[in-house]
Amino acid sequence: MTLKETREHEVAKSDRLDTVTAVQLKEISIDGLTCIGKGQNSVVYRLDQDTIVKLYKPCPQLMRQISMEKRNADAAYALGVPTARALEIVRVGENYGLMFEYLEAPSLRNVIAKEPNRLPDLAIKSAELLRRLHSLNVPKDAFPKISDCYRERVAGLADLLTPAEINLLNEMIDSIPERKTYIHGDYHRGNIMVRRKEPGHSAEDELLLIDMSDSSMGHPIYDVLGTYMLGINLVKTFPPDFIAKFIGWDTETIVSAWNLFKRTYFQTEDKGELAEIEAMLEAYCQLRWLTFLKIAPAVTEDMRKKSIEEARKSFFPMIRTHIERFKGRIEAMGCVQ
Ligand SMILES: Nc1ncnc2c1ncn2[C@@H]1O[C@H](COP(=O)(O)OP(=O)(O)O)[C@@H](O)[C@H]1O
Ligand SMILES: [Mg+2]
Structure with missing residues (x-):
């Protein structure tokens, strides 16, 4: 398989979440985790050796935004864009996050x-x-x-x-x-x-x-x-x-x-x-x-x-x-x- 075919195959296998209801989500805690980055809309924590969680600041239509980021990240990865794999949408207390593969690379x-x-x-x-x-x-x-x-x-x-x-x-x-x-x-x-x-x-x-x-x-x-x-x-x-x-x-x-x-x-x-x-x-x-x-x-x-x-x-x-x-x-x- 070419890189593109392998990626398409992997993404097809993964959960495609267009809309998610909060109750279905896995709950994780960020207590004691190291913050490794901040953006305009989020704070990012290292979960373990291979994964991070991007924790979103509360905003209107947050779940729509997170689902869109997951969908776009999946589609970009499948297209061969060099990017981190998006993993799972999670609940973090009152807030929500999206887990990604950790990239060992500074900005x-x-x-x-x-x-x-x-x-x-x-x-x-x-x-x-x-x-x-x-x-x-x-x-x-x-x-x-x-x-x-x-x-x-x-x-x-x-x-x-x-x-x-x-x-x-x-x-x-x-x-x-x-x-x-x-x-x-x-x-x-x-x-x-x-x-x-x-x-x-x-x-x-x-x-x-x-x-x-x-x-x-x-x-x-x-x-x-x-x-x-x-x-x-x-x-x-x-x-x-x-x-x-x-x-x-x-x-x-x-x-x-x-x-x-x-x-x-x-x-x-x-x-x-x-x-x-x-x-x-x-x-x-x-x-x-x-x-x-x-x-x-x-x-x-x-x-x-x-x-x-x-x-x-x-x-x-x-x-x-x-x-x-x-x-x-x-x-x-x-x-x-
Ligand atoms: N997959 C990742 N691996 C390592 N660091 C990351 C990853 N994703 C985000 N980060 C860190 O978190 C910061 C903010 O992430 P980003 O997705 O750009 O958030 P925002 O949408 O709020 O701008 C990045 O500049 C980077 O330092
Ligand atoms: Mg950013």
Whole structure:
């Protein structure tokens, strides 16, 4: 069997939980366990040598979110995406968690914070991995469509924006063609893990992905926007001390990681071309940012207000111009299907 066939077989055997009722779940305790990581939505504990549990912060529709993460992680694994196997949904006291295979690999964020000299190699590898992921076509109905997810988030902004503004955001989503490409959905340094090869081993470090909750099907620009938004975009938007605290990398590191990533992902060294790509991502990143205003726990009321004021000044009036300007470039991205 090929790797893909073996994985499909394993996943078919495993429990497929589309919806779960809390009473059916195994109960575990995290007393005395070591916390090995934290994300926006979760705290992660090491359960034993081979497994971890991702304990979710309470939120509306939590069980739907956990079931979706399990389903997407299964489907991504079956597709051959280098990721941890999702195991079982469990109850932890009043809360819920999802068990995963433990990856003996620190995040790219932590690796570079400790060993900045590994940046060039790993920034290039992360762009190459994303190019490989974007060569994968997903089976029908294996993942949600990312454009639907954006449309749903935009609809959720109806109390903050005017109907005309909502229409403009939907026009921008419509300007991104549909594709059958695999999309990780949250491709940033905290979700990329680096498995180091033994010293003296000839093979290279390997990158693995976690946090498959936003995995979907669609146009590759959505993933590049994920990298852009939580990287260079922050440098353009926030002061350096906030960046160092929030990202754990200094401004220079973020800029140099982005330049390497961009040149590798888009396979160009041409300055004019790179500037146009940057302008396209800057414009479409504003769409992504607005779709996060209601769902990102780190976004405060004040940030939300300021983002909307700013968008009214310089983004909404420009949306149709952006769409016209970048149309051809977006259509040419990835393989047309
Ligand atoms: N399978 C795993 N093996 C080892 N560490 C993990 C694993 N999954 C998550 N982690 C650790 O937990 C952190 C948060 O996990 P993540 O799935 O990204 O949560 P969130 O959805 O809240 O962002 C990661 O940055 C990583 O350090
Ligand atoms: Mg994460």
